[in-house]
Amino acid sequence: MKMPAMSQSEVHFETVSKSFKRRNESALLVLDQVSLHVAPGEFLVLVGASGCGKSTLLRILAGLETYDSGRVILDGQPVHGPGADRAMVFQHYSLYPWLTVKDNIRFSRQLRVVRDQLTSSDVEAASGRSDALLSLMGLSHAADYYPNQLSGGMQQRVAIARALMNRPKLLLMDEPFGALDAQTREVMHDLIRHVHQLEGTTIVFVTHDVEEALYLGDRVVVMAPRPGRIDSVVSVPFGRQREQDLKATVDFLGLKRQILHRIRETSGMKTNRDMLEQLSQQGSQN
Ligand SMILES: Nc1ncnc2c1ncn2[C@@H]1O[C@H](COP(=O)(O)OP(=O)(O)O)[C@@H](O)[C@H]1O
Numbered sequence: 572m573k574m575p576a577m578s579q580s581e582v583h584f585e586t587v588s589k590s591f592k593r594r595n596e597s598a599l600l601v602l603d604q605v606s607l608h609v610a611p612g613e614f615l616v617l618v619g620a621s622g623c624g625k626s627t628l629l630r631i632l633a634g635l636e637t638y639d640s641g642r643v644i645l646d647g648q649p650v651h652g653p654g655a656d657r658a659m660v661f662q663h664y665s666l667y668p669w670l671t672v673k674d675n676i677r678f679s680r681q682l683r684v685v686r687d688q689l690t691s692s693d694v695e696a697a698s699g700r701s702d703a704l705l706s707l708m709g710l711s712h713a714a715d716y717y718p719n720q721l722s723g724g725m726q727q728r729v730a731i732a733r734a735l736m737n738r739p740k741l742l743l744m745d746e747p748f749g750a751l752d753a754q755t756r757e758v759m760h761d762l763i764r765h766v767h768q769l770e771g772t773t774i775v776f777v778t779h780d781v782e783e784a785l786y787l788g789d790r791v792v793v794m795a796p797r798p799g800r801i802d803s804v805v806s807v808p809f810g811r812q813r814e815q816d817l818k819a820t821v822d823f824l825g826l827k828r829q830i831l832h833r834i835r836e837t838s839g840m841k842t843n844r845d846m847l848e849q850l851s852q853q854g855s856q857n
């Protein structure tokens with residue numbers, strides 16, 4: 572069942588700049604006049620070399636980081652801080668080790684019960700939601716386990732379920748599968764695509780893995796470092812029904828090569844390789 576369009580956030584970054592002050596050095600310009608639109612219900616992926624400002628951009632959107640100039644507009648309102656309309660999933664699972672899987676997922680709702688004195692029917696509705704999420708994540712059998720009894724992939728599924736619990740309109744994911752092995756990542760890719768289709772939530776997803784970006788995204792935004800900026804935006808032409816075999820097709824590999832090339836060109840990695848080649852040539856002459 573698809574959620575109504577109301578539950579999807581729209582984002583506008585308008586010439587957003589951000590720098591970090593450094594002691595005894597000039598300030599580091601991490602985002603230089605970044606403009607970006609995320610459409611309601613879009614699955615947008617940011618890629619780029621380490622240090623190009625991906626996490627900073629995501630943290631600004633989450634309201635966890637300030638910015639120096641420009642505007643960040645979420646559903647018509649400027650972003651001034653965190654809110655329940657947004658949820659974030661990080662690379663490290665950050666579950667509460669003393670709570671079971673079920674209670675980790677319900678945790679924020681239970682806090683609200685204490686604070687707002689929600690009625691028992693609210694609590695029942697919440698347990699319906701958490702059961703549905705457990706089942707969606709294939710975790711029903713593990714509802715009473717503790718985090719240390721789970722594999723990395725299972726822990727990250729709990730973290731995603733917890734993020735979805737309050738029906739966020741915007742799901743922010745910062746390299747969420749970065750610590751998982753290749754097979755588990757493939758499973759997670761299909762799972763998060765399924766979740767996106769089912770819930771309709773707008774997703775902004777950060778990764779440095781170009782294959783992951785192309786398999787997941789409706790669009791892939793390539794960022795470049797020093798200063799952090801948007802280099803190019805690729806509309807992914809594969810439709811929304813995707814299967815793992817897609818990754819071996821000529822079109823997929825062509826786009827992957829094109830994006831990798833942009834990342835190398837803009838990040839100075841090419842120069843490093845040229846230097847290595849020069850060094851090895853010098854070595855062979857001696
Ligand atoms: N709180 C901070 N204080 C100072 N510098 C920071 C801070 N956070 C990030 N940076 C710097 O800003 C740049 C961009 O960081 P980040 O957004 O984490 O990049 P990415 O996620 O693309 O790897 C990096 O050079 C990083 O060292």
Ligand SMILES: [Mg+2]
Pocket residue numbers: 625626627
């Ligand atoms: Mg990062």
